[in-house]
Amino acid sequence: xxxxxxxxxxxxxxxxxxxxxxxxxxxxxxxxxxxxxxxxxxxxxxxxxxxxxxxxxxxxxxxxxxxxxxxxxxxxxxxxxxxxxxxxxxxxxxxxxxxxxxxxxxxxxxxxxxxxxxxxxxxxxxxxxxxxxxxxxxxxxxxxxxxxxxxxxxxxxxxxxxxxxxxxxxxxxxxxxxxxxxxxxxxxxxxxxxxxxxxxxxxxxxxxxxxxxxxxxxxxxxxxxxxxxxxxxxxxxxxxxxxxxxxxxxxxxxxxxxxxxxxxxxxxxxxxxxxxxxxxxxxxxxxxxxxxxxxxxxxxxxxxxxxxxxxxxxxxxxxxxxxxxxxxxxxxxxxxxxxxxxxxxxxxxxxxxxxxxxxxxxxxxxxxxxxxxxxxxxxxxxxxxxxxxxxxxxxxxxxxxxxxxxxxxxxxxxxxxxxxxxxxxxxxxxxxxxxxxxxxxxxxxxxxxxxxxxxxxxxxxxxxxxxxxxxxxxxxxxxxxxxxxxxxxxxxxxxxxxxxxxxxxxxxxxxxxxxxxxxxxxxxxxxxxxxxxxxxxxx
Amino acid sequence: xxxxxxxxxxxxxxxxxxxxxxxxxxxxxxxxxxxxxxxxxxxxxxxxxxxxxxxxxxxxxxxxxxxxxxxxxxxxxxxxxxxxxxxxxxxxxxxxxxxxxxxxxxxxxxxxxxxxxxxxxxxxxxxxxxxxxxxxxxxxxxxxxxxxxxxxxxxxxxxxxxxxxxxxxxxxxxxxxxxxxxxxxxxxxxxxxxxxxxxxxxxxxxxxxxxxxxxxxxxxxxxxxxxxxxxxxxxxxxxxxxxxxxxxxxxxxxxxxxxxxxxxxxxxxxxxxxxxxxxxxxxxxxxxxxxxxxxxxxxxxxxxxxxxxxxxxxxxxxxxxxxxxxxxxxxxxxxxxxxxxxxx
Numbered sequence: 001x002x003x004x005x006x007x008x009x010x011x012x013x014x015x016x017x018x019x020x021x022x023x024x025x026x027x028x029x030x031x032x033x034x035x036x037x038x039x040x041x042x043x044x045x046x047x048x049x050x051x052x053x054x055x056x057x058x059x060x061x062x063x064x065x066x067x068x069x070x071x072x073x074x075x076x077x078x079x080x081x082x083x084x085x086x087x088x089x090x091x092x093x094x095x096x097x098x099x100x101x102x103x104x105x106x107x108x109x110x111x112x113x114x115x116x117x118x119x120x121x122x123x124x125x126x127x128x129x130x131x132x133x134x135x136x137x138x139x140x141x142x143x144x145x146x147x148x149x150x151x152x153x154x155x156x157x158x159x160x161x162x163x164x165x166x167x168x169x170x171x172x173x174x175x176x177x178x179x180x181x182x183x184x185x186x187x188x189x190x191x192x193x194x195x196x197x198x199x200x201x202x203x204x205x206x207x208x209x210x211x212x213x214x215x216x217x218x219x220x221x222x223x224x225x226x227x228x229x230x231x232x233x234x235x236x237x238x239x240x241x242x243x244x245x246x247x248x249x250x251x252x253x254x255x256x257x258x259x260x261x262x263x264x265x266x267x268x269x270x271x272x273x274x275x276x277x278x279x280x281x282x283x284x285x286x287x288x289x290x291x292x293x294x295x296x297x298x299x300x301x302x303x304x305x306x307x308x309x310x311x312x313x314x315x316x317x318x319x320x321x322x323x324x325x326x327x328x329x330x331x332x333x334x335x336x337x338x339x340x341x342x343x344x345x346x347x348x349x350x351x352x353x354x355x356x357x358x359x360x361x362x363x364x365x366x367x368x369x370x371x372x373x374x375x376x377x378x379x380x381x382x383x384x385x386x387x388x389x390x391x392x393x394x395x396x397x398x399x400x401x402x403x404x405x406x407x408x409x410x411x412x413x414x415x416x417x418x419x420x421x422x423x424x425x426x427x428x429x430x431x432x433x434x435x436x437x438x439x440x441x442x443x444x445x446x447x448x449x450x451x452x453x454x455x456x457x458x459x460x461x462x463x464x465x466x467x468x469x470x471x472x473x474x475x476x477x478x479x480x481x482x483x484x485x486x487x488x489x490x491x492x493x494x495x496x497x498x499x500x501x502x503x504x505x506x507x508x509x510x511x512x513x514x515x516x517x518x519x520x521x522x523x524x525x526x527x528x529x530x531x532x533x534x535x536x537x538x539x
Numbered sequence: 540x541x542x543x544x545x546x547x548x549x550x551x552x553x554x555x556x557x558x559x560x561x562x563x564x565x566x567x568x569x570x571x572x573x574x575x576x577x578x579x580x581x582x583x584x585x586x587x588x589x590x591x592x593x594x595x596x597x598x599x600x601x602x603x604x605x606x607x608x609x610x611x612x613x614x615x616x617x618x619x620x621x622x623x624x625x626x627x628x629x630x631x632x633x634x635x636x637x638x639x640x641x642x643x644x645x646x647x648x649x650x651x652x653x654x655x656x657x658x659x660x661x662x663x664x665x666x667x668x669x670x671x672x673x674x675x676x677x678x679x680x681x682x683x684x685x686x687x688x689x690x691x692x693x694x695x696x697x698x699x700x701x702x703x704x705x706x707x708x709x710x711x712x713x714x715x716x717x718x719x720x721x722x723x724x725x726x727x728x729x730x731x732x733x734x735x736x737x738x739x740x741x742x743x744x745x746x747x748x749x750x751x752x753x754x755x756x757x758x759x760x761x762x763x764x765x766x767x768x769x770x771x772x773x774x775x776x777x778x779x780x781x782x783x784x785x786x787x788x789x790x791x792x793x794x795x796x797x798x799x800x801x802x803x804x805x806x807x808x809x810x811x812x813x814x815x816x817x818x819x820x821x822x823x824x825x826x827x828x829x830x831x832x833x834x835x836x837x838x839x840x841x842x843x844x845x846x847x848x849x850x851x852x853x854x855x856x857x858x859x860x861x862x863x864x865x866x867x868x869x870x871x872x873x874x875x876x877x878x879x880x881x882x883x
Contacts, residue, residue: 031719038713045631051598052584052628136597206631222630223637223841224714224833253713253831257696261704267711390844422578422846429582429595459592460582 032538033246037531038259038268042223042252047205048180049137058180059530060226060250063243065183065211066091066236068106068125068162069174073524079293080524084444087174090236091120091184091212101169101482108160114186114212115231122156127187129154129164135200139181145449146176168480175444180528186210214243214534225251228533237534244522244537263288263515269538270516270523270531275394276335279513289518292511293525294339297445299357300395301438302403303463303504308434310384315376317502320435321362323369324505325406332398334510341506351499354491356447357506360499369410381411387436388417389424395510396437429460438463439510443527447491451475455503464503471497547874551867558863565859566852570615573848574608580846584628602628602848615852624856625849629842634853638835642857643728644715645827645834649819651750652757653812660762661808664769665801668777679770683763692825695756699829702752710748713831720745753830757823761815768811772804779803813869817862 045053048061072086089095092106112120130151132139143149147170155163166173176182185205193204209217214237215228228248237243251268253259260278262268264287274282283290304311304320311317326342344352344359351358373379386403388396397418404414414435419427427433440461442450454461456472471494478490514523514531519539526532581599599605603614618625624634667679689697702709710717715730723730723737731750734743776782777800785799820836827837835854842850 034719036718042630044629050631051594051601052631136593138594141594221640221833222632223838225718227718249718251713251718251831254837255696255829255831258699258712258829258831261699262711262713265704265707265711420578420844420846422580422583422844424578425582426577426579429579 034249035245035247035270035533035536035538036249036251036268037533038251038253038262038271039530040252040254040256040259040273043220043226043250044222045206046209046217046220047137047202048183049132049135049139050202050206051138053138055528055530056250056252058528059526059532060228061180061183062213062526062528063215063228063248063533064209064213064217065185066112066120066213067178067183068092069095069178071175071178071527076293076296079291080522081293081296082524082527084175084446084527087178090178091125095174097174102166104164104166104174105157106162106164108162109236110160111235112212113233114189114210115216116186116189116210118186118188120184120186120212121159122162123159124187125162125184126154126156127190128185129182131185131200132182135202137181137200137202142179142181142443143176145444145453146170146173148173148176169482170480171482172444172446172449172479179443184212186212215248218247223252225249243534245533248533260515263517266517270514270520270536272512272514272529272531274513274515276333276337276513279337279515280335282515287518289516289520291514291516291523292337293514294509295441295512295525295529296339296509297443297527298439298441298509298529299341299506300508300510301440301463301504301506303436303438305431305434305465306467306501306503307431307465310376310378310382311434313376313378314501315372316378317505319369319372319376319410320407320412321360321369321502321505322365322372323407323410323412324362324507325364325402326362326507327364328406329399329402330508332402333395334508337511337513339509339511341508351492351495354447354488354493354495356450356491356495356498357509358495358498360506362505364406366406366409373410373412379411381413383413383415384435385415385417385433387419387424387427387433389419389421389438391421392437392439393418399437428463431465437507441529447487447494448475448478448481451494452479455498466501466503468497468501468503471501547871550874551871554867554870555863558867562856562859562863566616566619566856567612569852569855570612571608573846573851574611576846578846580604580628580848583845584847598628619856624853627842627850628847629845629850634849637838637850638853638857640728641833641835641838644832645820645823645836647715647729647731648750648753648757648826648832648834649816649823651754652761652819652823653816655754655758656761656765656815657808657812659758660765661769661801661805663762664766664808665773665796667766667770668773669796671774676770679766683766686759686761687763689759690825691756691760691823692829694759695753695826695829698752698756709752710745712752712829714749714833716742716746716749753826753832756829757819757826761819764811764815765808769804769808772807773800776800776804809872810869813865817858817865820861821858 039056041054041056043054043056043060045057048058067090069087069092070090071082071084072088073080074083091108091112093109094107096105108120108122114120133143133149134151147166147168153165157163189210190201190205194201214231214234216231218227218229220226230243230246232242234242253262256275256278259271260274260282263271264282279290282288302324304317306312330336330340341357341359343363344361346352346361373381386400388400400416404416407414440454442453451471452475454463455466456462456475474490474493478487481487481490512525512529516523520536521539522536524532524535580602581595581604584598585594603611627634627637630637663679667676670676699712703712716722720742723733723739723742726733726736730746731743734746782795782800785795824836824840826832827834835857839851839854
């Protein structure tokens, strides 16, 4: 009897022991070949086209799907950043632009395969691009900025060639195809999950992937984490190799102090969204690699509603521009981590170039501000509110109190309004806020793109509600201007109008601080402001 | 005996029925409250770089906001009737699925915290009651005051700093389990139980280690009410006739304190524990945030900040139902312990 009862126990013990031994080395190996990326927000959809998708979802889709083309990279002050002007092939082996600029021809790689093993064909490309301009998804509005609006523009020439026709030569057509949305989907798989109500399978693709990207989704827990596995057959990386890391863990850690602790203790490999103060102290300790890149496609600004009195008076706007305490704000909000857009000197009073955002010749000059107020007929000042959203409180709060203090000196009474994010976006959309701070990002940072999207029309992103026909006309014209010198000239004109009208006051471009283990290499600042997992490797 | 049990069951059933109008009220109230709050969720969610009017309209339609409020309410109530709590814009998942996945995490954390709190609070309260006004009593009072006045996220961050960052004793404070550990097959949703059922002791140990810091920082906050109640009811109990009698017949100190005094004093402690439990479940949002704990409270807070209606409504409904349930259990226990309660 005793023997019988003894045996199962001993065999169970042996099994446990075996399991322990078998587990230990494999786990150690996994750690070195795994990238653990911690972030504040979370991946909420596997298809970045879904309205409401987060930046983390954008980054994820870059690795799970391929696009026809990709941005190259360049060095900016010694740091790698994405390069809008070099477009390289991703699924396309090569591409041609016709001499008149109206036809783009893409030849697909013969060896490109979807993650289910089927080859990537021109039909899949057409279906995916059609989806992007036809389905009610985010890609539609983005591709519009590159004159891609209708499915008729995409034509399959042969199984490996696809042609895109444009109504006008548009500089942004090609770069648009490298952005997040026009990803190439396995159309056979997607069609299997399409329904009569949902012909583009948006519901299914939200929770599943059918791509040809460098990584396959292993587990997806919205709000918590995503685990990715390398696709060994993917060879679109640098030197035609698969991505470096075998596994990638994208994990949401809402508390910024905890993210800083994790990366400092070596439990996380890379993190991008830390508080400026934490980055500063981590940098000072010198154990980790800190790569700070000014977000050259982003701007933080103070905006005034050009339709609401007294901000409809240009002299009031100018008065504000000379009353803001720029240096103190820059230090208090960002610890000076970024590129300032104030304090320039324009020798002959004209813009030095046609690039937007530009560094404006404004600085704190209270006497000048008082003169402008007098010219506006408000020598005694006025009362207004200054709003910012809770999500940006860590930088906007100190900024707001400095604005209040400084404007009080010229008689402007400021009431600080801290709004929940949803409330702030609603009020901006309804054009109800007179005076506030916000930040913007453009994926395709060209001068005309900025001006068209943020300074024209009665739409949400025209924060200052500026309505200047001259500015709108030049921005529209510049879009299709093939001549580089003329384009530059248009840019100068736009910048000159901006400075004289002062619809809003650009403050700075905050740094993207990427903090990573010293063994991580290859980090590049990407247009979507997240880490592209394919870029990085471990020494 | 049978009739007693039967009566209790009937009483419980009646209580449950009578709580339905309250639940319905909570449902309608939350629904209206969410609509009254400023901020248009559609605008918030359409915040992509190029989202314009068309996208906003589309999201509004998707969330059902294009209908009038009374219409929305009718649709909402009929959805609830069909067991459908709507879909979260944040996670893109049905709210019911989100809550089902996250509730065990919150429950596991809260149960553990409550257990730790009770284990600490009852001896503290007893010690304080045995020598009222002594150094020990003052010490306990000081400890309780400290526990209550330090907010949970402060104690959480402090614990992380000391035990994870400085000493390296605790595992990294993110989530319920180390990301490199594979999960056991899900049965109860409680990791500490699922690992045991799967016979994976290493995983069980990892899950337990992960649980300690958040549970302790939550426990610190609720030790005070539990210890104070223990002290008060112990004082009453120690001064009562039966304890005096027990002492006078020469029973051992241990027997008097533990068997006679404490056993009689514990009933109010259990009542308070029930209430503390239901408040903790909703109020541990800060602990969940600090420790990236995938629970229901942090989920509801995120939803509230982004005006994501469905999850907030679902969460409130869940909390109300749990509160009704906990009250019912406490009630039934009382009825069993003290039959006079059942007389109507």
